[in-house]
Amino acid sequence: MPKVYNWQIGREMNYPYEAAYPEKQFGAVFDINKCIACQTCTLACKNAWTSGRGQEHMFWNNVETKPYGSYPLGWDVRLLEQLGGQSWSNGVYTGKTIFEAAPPGRAALGFLPEDEDWAHPNHGEDEVAGTIDRGAYFTLPHPVWMFYLQRICNHCSYPACLASCPRKAIYKREEDGIVLIDETRCRGYRECARACPFKKALYNTVTRVSEKCIACYPLVEQGRQTYCTLSCIGRIRINGWVHFPDKAVLDSPVDFLVHGRKVALPLYPQFGLNVNIYYIPPIHVPQEFLLQMFGPGVPNAVDTYKRVKDDPELLGVLLLMGATDKWIEKFRVKEGFAYGYDAKGDEIAKVPLKEPIYIRPDFNAATGAFLHNTP
């Protein structure tokens, strides 16, 4: 089996195909700390792409509450259990990826969710990790905690869906690395649905073939960000091109967060897919849990994020999130403002690092009335 380099686990690994990288790679960063699980992203995606017959159970984008929420049911804990112990040593993953742990005659370790597993998209919603004792008070991290995990297809560099499709009906686009199912060639075998650890390849109950998140490629082709990103009212998301560390472009917002400041981390890097959606981990959550979910970069990411007020560049990029529906190729922070530029170098976003404060006099001379904040 060919060997490929997976920078997220710090080593080479087995993969059914030779490494082949696109010209550019679609990526995104989601700041978990800012998400309120309003599901506007979920609904934007649903309205755009999965409002058809047979797609009722499909959420190409969903937001679930951790630790107990999951859609489909137990997607992550079931695979973690199958995979067994996962250990790291000095930033190198020493356990097995899902490709290395694949049973004979399979491309990857995995399972096919049962029908009932798709029945509860809000399972575990807003449930906290434990019970709150009398007299409890907040410390950091929180003794009783929960957080929201926003999930779309990771458009992986080493996709398990693609690796497992015996028909090669799944492909990674040369121009942007977006992973797509060829709807003319899919025959509904659901090998992709078994192998994708994130369960983002889904079976359509009436067309009887599988479908998946398309990263809103018609928008990306026009230099725009995805619907889930541009609809986010909490401005937690940003799209951008992402590179391997040796080719990082540090004035590109996603690369800056992933490789520059290393505050944005891959989801379950130990699965071995070299994912391309990155998360800023929630700083209030105990690190034992976060280490399992986001790998050994967690302490640095949490620490860096906590010091954001002293880091104008990092602050600038975080403020550019949700500042434009256009695709930000490059950013710059100068004189108290963060600027976003498109591929042509034109300015498409400008945000102040500090919101200006306006003090309104309590007496309005024009109307002769006093103004109050209270009714």
Added chain:
Amino acid sequence: MTRFFKHIPLLAILALAFALSSNGLALAQAQPQLISVYNDGELPLTDPKSPAWDSVPVYAASVTPQSAIAPTLFAATVSSVEVQSLNNGEDIVFRLVWEDASQDSHATKPDEFRDAAALQFSVDDLDAEQTQKILCMGAAGQLVNLWHWKADWQWDIDNGFRDVVDAYPNFWLDHYPFVVGEPPFRLPTDFNSEEARAYLVGWSVGNPLSNPARVTPVEDLSSMGFGTVTSQADQGLLGRGVWEDGKWYVVFSRPLVSADENDVQFTLDRAFSIAFAVWDGSDQQVGARKQLSTWTTMLLETEKGIAGPTPKVLGMPIGTFITIAVVIVLVVVGAFFFMRRRKIA
């Protein structure tokens, strides 16, 4: 000369014996064979339970788990398939019967898989060695023709398209883009405009798996190697499957000769390589997760007897060989008598 003519039958027998001992015919006879029995009259083209099948000899094909390529099947749930075939000089029909304790006629829910069965034919008339190389779904440049019967297609034809409202009886959704009619709606009628179909992507791009208006339960496919199976543009197969008392009875039929160059053509001058596969839906068997047989030789019976390839001797058809042999013998013997007569004279 009259004495020589007395010996001609003996010479012919000798020549035939020589031909029979040559490799071509001997090899063909050593293979297990399926005979498509000639039946003058109406054939049970879509009737797997017709009494016509009672008198047709059964060829028992062993099937084993697919293990050549991922995803493999770990353990078989079906071990053999009974195969029969009839033809009437116009059409040909095959019947497959196999044991399956559960009828799996749906592929609607995300974890439901259909029962299915397939016949595979080598399109070209290849020798045994060449044929062996293309057992697994053909090879580059070597086309195989597959006839794939699907239990869910059969259900849709027999009972109407199995929609989400059938799989989930309490299902309700008020609206779909560009739908007509009243909730809970029905496929295909309420979604038949181009705009509505755009939200049923597989259907709108012409994927035959996704078309809810089924015409036949048997899909006509071509393949040239692993992962290349493709639905043909011309779909000309008939068939029907019935599950009864723990057994599937499935027929597949077609005219002997079709206009499609991707189809196997059942002409009288050749033998046919045929292989079988079955899928057990309740074991989540689909695609490469299947039980399959090795190649079997199939011969067509006609009004006049078994048709098939002409055995070859020294690279030429046996008839030509015998004719040439007889002519040579005649010339030699004739020359002998001529010389002898001249000598006497």
